[in-house]
Amino acid sequence: MRSQSLQREAPAPWEALGSLDHVSLFALRLLGERFAVEASLVQEVIRTGPVTRLPAAPAFLLGVFNHRGEILAVMDPAQLLAEESTSVAHGSRAAIVQSGEWKLALVAEALEGLLSVPPSALESPPTSGPGPSEFLKYVAHTKEGPLAVLDLARMIEVARARSLPG
Amino acid sequence: MRKTSEAAKASPRSKSGSGQAEAIFRVLQNLANGDYGERVDVDRITSPQLKRIAALVNDVAEHATDQIRGVQERNKSLRDGMQEALDAILQVVNQGELSGSTGIRNPSPTLSPLVKGIDQLLATLRSFTLEMGEASLQISASSAEVLAAATQHESSMAQQASAVHETTATMAELKSAAGNIADNARTVAAVAEQTVIAARAGEAALKSLLSAIQTISQDADAIHEAMERLSRRVERIGSVVEVIDEIADRSDLLALNAALEGAKAGEAGRGFSIVAAEMRRLAENVLTSTQEIKSLIGEIREATDETARATERNRQSAKEGEDQADQAMQSVQAILAGIEETSDAARVIHLATQQQRSATEQVVQSMTDLEAVTRQAQEGAAQAAGAAAELAKLADRLSSLARRFRVS
């Protein structure tokens, strides 16, 4: 389900959603904890199938795979967040996400699915600095507990910056 | 006794003739009654016949009276002698006086045997008493010795009994040990026998092994030669294949490059590419075949090498085997000799232990008998001790009896 979000550059990210009475998120599990991405970025949930590893690749780039004729990169967010590998078996679930011109597959320990939160449940992440909070857009408070919402664009930016010399 | 002269005279009461016979009759009656005192008064007898009878009667009476007087005197002296003898005997009896004799020096002939007899009796008693005294002393001493000995004997017997008992127990153990040894010896003998059989079988087996090894040696040489010939042929094939391989490889490369040019030329090079592809297929076929041949050659080489190695190993093994079989043969023969000795020895041991076992059994039996005998001896000794004690007591009594008689 897609929320009608307006892509405005607002200082408080959720203010872009101000006129709406709920925010759609897609929850997933990384590093044993609950994370989420904005549901609007998620295109589908798939099983990756065999992932072709690339030579001289950074740790967060697991490789490429064939998604219905389209070759997509596969990224492990856990490597960016904590330099830990998400254990991926053949046929692991991944979410196809698109952030601007960037389309890729994100692997996770588990994909929990869509949920709605009221804007009032959102709050700023802890002060930005080194560490995982660098990659958080905001924190959503839900019945099941707090949910760290990932800033996908930021993650891709940081990933590019960490490219290996070649 | 009244003397004859003092004999009363029986006078006739009457002067008649009957009265005179009566007087004779009276004296005769008195004589018959044992009264020899009366005489007939001959003077008063008138009848000459009666006078003669009366005188005869008076002679008879006188004679009788003398006779009687003589007897009475003899009797008296006899009685006196006897009284003395009796006194002597009484002395012996009452006071134990054996040292003397009767004291009767001149006994009447009548008494003489009696006195001699009594004197002999006294002498006999004397010597008997002396002997008795000595004997009783000896008996006393001996019985004391016997008692001591019997007591000693009793304790020795007890020791012996316990020693015998111990020995019996030890012998029983020895018997069972001997039994074990006998059994073991029997087992050893049996095992030795079996070992002999096995060793003989081993000997036979070794002989056949030796001949088999020699056969292998000969076979190994033949195999070795055959292998050599095969190797040479394989080598020749190998080198031919190498040449073919290289040619095929170059052809393949040529075809590849042709295909590459065809691909670069695009549409124009399509036909070229097809020809190149064909050529490539041919070259690949050749290469596949040569590959098969090469791998086959490789296998043959390996097999040949392996066989050569094996043959060499066999040859060496055969040699070693021969040596070892020889050694083994020697060992087996030594064992056989040793076993036969052992077998004999075992048999000897078995017999010996069997003998020992029966000997031991005999000893045990003897020990048991000895034990019984010892027990009997113990009882006997106790009895002997008791008897000796009794004897000692008797000897004492005898001694004291003998002491009652004075012998010197």
Added chain:
Amino acid sequence: MTERGILLFSVDGRRHAVDAGDVRRIAMGSEDEPGWIRSSILGSPPRPRRGLVAALEGEERALAVDEVEGIEIVPAADVSPLPRLARETIGTRGIAGIVVREDELLFLVDLPQLIRESSKELSSHAEDE
């Protein structure tokens, strides 16, 4: 172009592709040919039978490969560039794209670039010695 000619080769057990245009010719592999690249991001061929010869700045250089499997004409659609994130983050420019085949994805190797990068490795090692 609706089609592309690609050369399929293998190095150390993995199959790769290279554009036919990148390869001037295929040479006989040999152990002691000087100037041949025997180690790259693709690995090292244990038994190089062939060499892929490319023209680099006027001279011929070769990449040693185990086998040249064949030359194929494939639809252009089967050949994709690397996804941008991959292209920008991996430590080589020697992979130009991905060739989609029935059941596998093959790297489309930029042969001159690969040789260049591997030559730099060689020369930098040589300098260090």
